[in-house]
Amino acid sequence: xxxxxFTDNLPKIYGVYTGxxxxxxxxxxxxxxNGVSGKTIGVxxxxxxxxxxxxxxxxxxxxxxxxxxxxxxxxxxxxxGMATAADWMSGASFVAMAGGIYFxxxxxxxxLVGWTGGYILVASLLAPYLRKFGCYTVxxxxxxxxxxxxxxxxxxxxxxxxxxxxxxxxxxxxGTIASRALGIQFEVxxxxxxxxILMCSMLGGMRAVTWTQVAQYIVLIIAYLLPxxxxxxxxxxxxxxxxxxxxxxxxxxxxxxxxxxxxxxxxALAAHPETAxxxxxxxxxxxxxxxxxxxWKYISLVICMMVGTASLPHILMRYFTTPSVTAxxxxxxxxxxxxxxxxxxxxxxxxxxxxxxxxxxxPTGIIGKSISDVQNIEWVKNWMAVKQVAIVDFNGxxxxxxxxxxxxxxxxxxxxxxxxxxxxxxxGLVAAGGMxxxxxxxxxxxxxxxxxxxxxxxxKIINPKADTAKRLMVARVLLVVVGIFGAYIASMxxxxxxxxxxxxxxxxxxxxxxxxVLGVWWKRATRQGAIAGMIGGLASGTAYLIxxxxxxxxxxxxxGIDHLRFGLIGAPVCLILMIVVSLMTDEPDAxxxxxxxxxxxxxxxxVTGN
Amino acid sequence: MASxxxxxxxxxxxxxxxxxxxxxxxxxxxxxxxxxxLNNFSFLGYPLAYYMTAQGSLAAxxxxxxWSTGKQQKxxxxxxxxxxxxxx
Numbered sequence: 001x002x003x004x005x006f007t008d009n010l011p012k013i014y015g016v017y018t019g020x021x022x023x024x025x026x027x028x029x030x031x032x033x034n035g036v037s038g039k040t041i042g043v044x045x046x047x048x049x050x051x052x053x054x055x056x057x058x059x060x061x062x063x064x065x066x067x068x069x070x071x072x073x074x075x076x077x078x079x080x081g082m083a084t085a086a087d088w089m090s091g092a093s094f095v096a097m098a099g100g101i102y103f104x105x106x107x108x109x110x111x112l113v114g115w116t117g118g119y120i121l122v123a124s125l126l127a128p129y130l131r132k133f134g135c136y137t138v139x140x141x142x143x144x145x146x147x148x149x150x151x152x153x154x155x156x157x158x159x160x161x162x163x164x165x166x167x168x169x170x171x172x173x174x175g176t177i178a179s180r181a182l183g184i185q186f187e188v189x190x191x192x193x194x195x196x197i198l199m200c201s202m203l204g205g206m207r208a209v210t211w212t213q214v215a216q217y218i219v220l221i222i223a224y225l226l227p228x229x230x231x232x233x234x235x236x237x238x239x240x241x242x243x244x245x246x247x248x249x250x251x252x253x254x255x256x257x258x259x260x261x262x263x264x265x266x267x268a269l270a271a272h273p274e275t276a277x278x279x280x281x282x283x284x285x286x287x288x289x290x291x292x293x294x295x296w297k298y299i300s301l302v303i304c305m306m307v308g309t310a311s312l313p314h315i316l317m318r319y320f321t322t323p324s325v326t327a328x329x330x331x332x333x334x335x336x337x338x339x340x341x342x343x344x345x346x347x348x349x350x351x352x353x354x355x356x357x358x359x360x361x362x363p364t365g366i367i368g369k370s371i372s373d374v375q376n377i378e379w380v381k382n383w384m385a386v387k388q389v390a391i392v393d394f395n396g397x398x399x400x401x402x403x404x405x406x407x408x409x410x411x412x413x414x415x416x417x418x419x420x421x422x423x424x425x426x427x428g429l430v431a432a433g434g435m436x437x438x439x440x441x442x443x444x445x446x447x448x449x450x451x452x453x454x455x456x457x458x459x460k461i462i463n464p465k466a467d468t469a470k471r472l473m474v475a476r477v478l479l480v481v482v483g484i485f486g487a488y489i490a491s492m493x494x495x496x497x498x499x500x501x502x503x504x505x506x507x508x509x510x511x512x513x514x515x516x517v518l519g520v521w522w523k524r525a526t527r528q529g530a531i532a533g534m535i536g537g538l539a540s541g542t543a544y545l546i547x548x549x550x551x552x553x554x555x556x557x558x559x560g561i562d563h564l565r566f567g568l569i570g571a572p573v574c575l576i577l578m579i580v581v582s583l584m585t586d587e588p589d590a591x592x593x594x595x596x597x598x599x600x601x602x603x604x605x606x607v608t609g610n
Numbered sequence: 611m612a613s614x615x616x617x618x619x620x621x622x623x624x625x626x627x628x629x630x631x632x633x634x635x636x637x638x639x640x641x642x643x644x645x646x647x648l649n650n651f652s653f654l655g656y657p658l659a660y661y662m663t664a665q666g667s668l669a670a671x672x673x674x675x676x677w678s679t680g681k682q683q684k685x686x687x688x689x690x691x692x693x694x695x696x697x698x
Contacts, residue, residue: 106645109663116668117638123675124627124634128682242665246655286660288645298642306638326683326694333675340672347664600620603691 007074014079017052018218024048025222029425038424039183045428046181046435049219050196053212053439060204060211065468068205068475069136069451071321075210080327081334083210084318086217088115088339090166091173091438092501094220097343098416099409101350105283107294110301112343116336117302118309123332126310127319129520131328132599134606135320137448138313138512139456142534144608145519146527147592149461154534156452158511159313161538163445164486166312166504170442171197171483172490174435176410180386181431187491194487197442202476205451209443210321216436221341223433228345231352231420235362241348248355252285255358259367262403264394274390278406285354297560304567308505311512314441314448325602353416358402364419371400379418383411446486450478502564503545510541510570514578522582523596529582533574541570619689626685630678637662637670 028041066072075083093115100108135141139159143152174193179186200212228241238244263282269275288294309315318335319328356364366374371393374380383389390406407415413434417426454475459466466474511534518525545566546552561568587593598607641648641662648659653666686692 106660106663110642113638113642113663113667116671117634120630120634120671120675120678123679124630243654246652249656249660286649286657288649288659290646295643295645298645299639302638302642324693324696326686326692327696329679329682333672333679336675337672340668344665344668597616600623601616601691602686602693604693 007076010076010079014214014218017215018222021049021219021222025425025429028428029423032423032425038427041424041428042181042431043183045432046178049432049436050439053215053436054196054199056212056215057200057202057204057208060208062204062207063469063472065136065471067207068472069320069455070317071205071207071210073321074323075321077322077327077331078334079214080210080318080322080331081338082217083213084315084331084335085338085342086213086220086436086440087209087318087444088315088335088441089220089342089437090441090501091170091177091434093342093346094224094437095173095177095410095413095434097413098346098349098353099407099412101347102354102412103279103281103283103409105285106288107283107298107301109347110298111305112346114302114305115309116339116343118306119332119336119339121306121310122315122319123329125517126316126520127332128325128329128602129599130316130516131319131322132325132602132606134608136455137452138316138516139452140460140608141519142512142515142530143456143460145592145595146515146525146530148527151527151531151534152456152460154531154538155512155515156456158507158534158538159452160449162312162504162507162511163314163449164482165507166314166501167442167445167449167482167486168489169501170438170445171486173438174442175487175490177431177435177438181428181435190487190491193439193442194483197439197446198480198483200439201443201447202479205472205475206317206321206447209447212443213440216440217338220433220436220440221338223429223436224342224349225345227417227420227422227426227430228349228352230422230426231356231416232348234420234422235352235356235364237352237355241352242344245348245351248351249286252351252354252358253287255367256281256284256402259358259402262401264403268394272390272392274387275392275406278388278390278408280403280406281354282403285351293560300561300565300568304502304509304565305505307509307513307571308567311508311516312505313452313508313512314444316516317448317451318444349416350412353412353419356416356420357405364421367400367402367405369400371398371404374400379415382418383407383415388415442486446479446483449482450475453478453482503566506541506545506565506567506570507538509567510574511538513571514575518578520596520599523593524582524587525578526582526585526588528585529578529580532581533578536577537570537574540573541566544569615689616691619685619691622685622689623682626678626681630674633674634671637667637674641667 032041062068130141133141139152139155142155171190171193175186175190178192179189201209232241233239237248261282261284264280322328322331356362358367359365360368371391380389388408388411392404394404414430417430454471458474459471515530515533545563547555548557549563595607645659649657651658653661683692683694
C-alpha cells in the first residue's frame with residue numbers, strides 16, 4: 001500500500017488516519033447508545049488520541065541534527081500549513097476564543113483579525129528569507145546576520161521570555177482538560193499533560209512534532225466544526241451556519257434590548273463569591289462600541305497581535321522545514337487557510353451558544369425562565385457542581401435575568417454541545433480537540449525554547465566542538481528540563497489563560513520584530529543597532545508592563561495602552577534605537593551585505609549551508 | 611555585489627510587498643476605523659462591521675496571501691531565480 005518515499009505517501013497516511021479517527025468516533029457513539037457512561041467515553045477519547053500522537057512521536061525518532069532541528073527540510077507545503085495551524089492554535093484559541101467572543105463581542109474579535117492578518121507580515125517580510133538563510137533557530141539568524149555572541153544571546157533571551165510565558169498557559173490547559181477528562185487532580189494532571197507533550201517531541205524533535213501536529217490539526221478541526229454544523233442544523237438556524245446566521249445575530253440584538261444589558265457592580269459581585277472568575281453578558285453581541293477610544297482599543301490590539309504573530313519564534317521556525325523558499329512562502333498561505341477554518345467558525349459558535357441560551361422560543365433557552373426550573377436542568381447542575389456556572393437572583397423575582405446568569409468563558413466551547421442536547425460523544429470529541437490544540441502548541445514552544453538553548457547557547461556559544469550525538473543529547477535533556485519547569489509554574493496557577501497569551505505576543509514584538517525585519521530589509525542595520533534595539537525594546541516594554549499590569553503597579557494606562565498592549569511601547573523603542581544606533585556605527589562589512597543580497601534570491605543553496 | 615538582474619528582481623519583490631501590505635492595511639485597519647458607520651450596512655444579513663471582523667477580513671487575508679505568493683512566484687520565474695519544485 002505504501003511504496004516509495006515517506007513524504008510521497010503523506011496524503012494516503014493521513015487519509016487513513018482521518019478515516020480511522022472517524023470510525024473511532026462512530027464506535028464511541030455506538031458505545032454510548034449501549035449505555036457506556038459519558039465519563040468512560042471522555043477518558044477513551046483523550047487516552048486514544050494521546051496514545052496515537054505518542055506513537056507517531058516514537059516512529060519519528062531520529063539521531064540526525066537536521067531531522068531533529070528542521071525535520072530534514074522535507075515537509076510538503078500543505079502539510080506544513082496544517083502543522084503550523086496546530087502549532088498556532090492553542091488551548092486558548094480552541095477553548096477560550098468562542099467564550100471570549102461570547103462575552104466580549106465586537107472588541108474581542110480584534111483577536112481574530114490580529115491572529116490571522118499577522119501571517120501576511122510573516123509571508124511578505126520574513127518566512128521566505130529566513131528559509132533561504134537556512135538557520136536552525138530564530139536566534140541563529142540574528143546571530144549570523146549581525147554577528148557576535150551578544151546579539152545571539154539577546155535573541156535567545158527574548159525568545160525564552162516570550163515562549164515561556166506562552167507555554168505555561170498551554171501546559172495549564174492540557175492539565176485542565178486532562179483533569180476533567182480523566183477525573184484526576186489538577187496538580188497531577190499538569191504532569192500527565194507534560195508527559196504526553198514530551199512523548200511527542202523528545203525522540204524526534206522537529207520531525208516528530210511536525211507529524212504529530214498534522215495529526216492533531218485533523219482532530220482539532222473536526223472537533224471544532226462538527227458541533228458548529230450540528231447545533232446550527234439542530235436548532236434550525238441553517239445548514240451552513242457561516243453564511244446563514246444573520247437572522248440569529250439580529251435576534252440576539254433584539255433580545256438584548258428586551259432583557260437589557262446590565263453590568264453588575266463590583267460590590268454586588270463581591271457579595272456573591274460563587275461568581276468569582278465567571279462572567280455575565282454585559283456587552284452587545286454585534287454592535288460596534290461608539291467613540292474614537294473604542295476604535296483605538298480595537299485597532300491597537302490588532303497591531304499587537306499581528307506584529308507579535310510575525311515575531312513568535314515557534315511559528316517562524318515551522319517555515320524552516322519546507323523543501324524550498326517558494327514552498328515556505330506558499331505554506332504560510334496554507335497555514336492561514338487552515339487557521340481561518342477554525343477562526344471564522346468561532347463567532348458562529350458564540351452566536352449559536354448565545355441564541356440557544358437566550359431565546360425563550362427555543363427549548364434550550366433559560367434566560368427569562370424560572371430559576372428553580374433552570375437549576376434542575378441536568379447540564380446546569382453538572383457545571384454548577386464544578387463551579388463553572390452560577391446563578392444569583394439579584395432582584396429576587398425568581399426569574400433568571402441576563403445579568404443573573406454567570407459562566408466561565410471556556411464553558412461556551414465545552415458545554416454548548418451538551419446545552420444544545422447533542423450526544424455525549426460530541427463532548428468527548430471536543431475534549432480531545434482541546435487537548436490536541438493545547439498539546440500541539442506546547443510542543444512547538446517547548447521545542448523552540450530548548451532548541452535555542454541547545455543550538456544557540458550550548459553549541460554556538462559554549463561548546464562549538466560538540467559532536468552531533470552530544471548536541472542532540474543536550475537538546476533532549478533541555479527539552480525535559482524546560483517542560484518540567486513549565487509544568488511546575490503551571491501547577492502554581494499564577495495567571496489566567498488569555499492574559500499571559502497576549503503577553504507573549506507583546507514580548508516577542510518588543511524585542512524581535514524589528515531586528516528580524518530590518519535584518520532582511522535594511523542592509524545598513526548593524527550589530528550594535530540590533531543589540532540596542534533588542535535590549536531597549538524588551539526593557540521598555542517590560543517596564544511598561546510592570547507599570548500598568550493590574551497585578552503589579554496597576555497605574556492608569558497611557559492612551560489606553562494597557563497590559564495586553566505593552567508591545568506598542570516596546571516595539572517603537574526598539575525601532576528607534578535600532579535606526580539611531582545603526583546610523584551612528586559603521587555600516588556592516590561587505591561579507592554581511594553580500595549575505596543579505598543572497599537571502600533575497602530564492603534559488604541557490606542556503607547561506608549557512610545547513 | 612548584486613547583479614542587474616538581481617536588483618530588478620528585488621525592486622519588483624519590494625513593490626509587491628508594498629502592494630500586499632497596503633491591502634493588508636486596508637482590511638486590517640482602515641475599515642475598522644469606521645466600524646460604527648459600517649454597521650449601518652449589512653452583508654448576508656449580518657451587520658457589516660460585525661461581518662468583517664468575524665469573517666470578512668479573515669477571508670480577505672487568505673485571498674491576498676494566495677494571490678501575493680502566486681505573484682511572487684511569477685516574479686521569481688521571470689528573473690530565473692525561482693526554486694519552486696526543489697525537493698518535491
